[in-house]
Amino acid sequence: MGRRSRKRAANPIAPPVPRDESRTSAPVAAPPRPAPRTATYKSRREDAPQPAWAPFPLTELAILLSIVLLGVGFFTHDATRGVLLGGGFVLVTLSAGELALREHFSGYRSHSSLLAGICAVLAAVPVWLLPVPQELVLVVGAVAFFGGLALFRRAFMRRSGGVGFRA
Structure with missing residues (x-):
């Protein structure tokens, strides 16, 4: 079997006629500005924050x-x-x-869960040392974890330009 050919139009569309720019009074549009750099989900090694003791x-x-x-x-x-x-x-x-x-x-990478976990341990250990029921220790740790998670995530989103996490 051979290839089927499409039926071609009898009158092909003519190319557009160039307009005479001197006769139009419309202002020429400025070239579009490049889009502002948006926050990315991938962190680059050169953007890593340096400590005060850097070398x-x-x-x-x-x-x-x-x-x-x-x-x-x-x-x-x-x-x-x-x-x-x-x-x-x-x-x-x-x-x-x-x-x-x-x-x-610094907005380099999100460590919200790790920092919230550290806050939960720091809040739960003093309660664990007191003579209170162990359920209270769990409640204090959970409240500290979820509260810290929300606050650390919001702080990272502010620092990174709206990105919720970075890898």
Whole structure:
């Protein structure tokens, strides 16, 4: 079978006739302005916020030290085990929390859930130490988490130009 051909029109449409610009009194439209740069969902490495101690990798060294403390504490079975594990957990929480705060409030990446989780733990631990029912500890932690999540998300959207999250 051969290809079917379309029926062609008898009178093809003539190309448009160029207009004489000197006879028209309409103003010439200005070229369109480029659109303003909108916020993107992808963060770039060069936009990462620098800490005050920028050339010195203090945050990275603190995370490395906390990994070493956690590793040594995990494999140690004497009286210093609790101190090593506790120090490792506190140090990694502080250093990762500092990095998350810096990136979140500069609009680089959203860490709303992590920061809200830290707020929930900070709010629930003092209540846990009191002689109150454990359900109250859960309620205090949940209220702190969801309240912090809403506030941190709104703060990130303000800083990032309306983007709710960035990867």
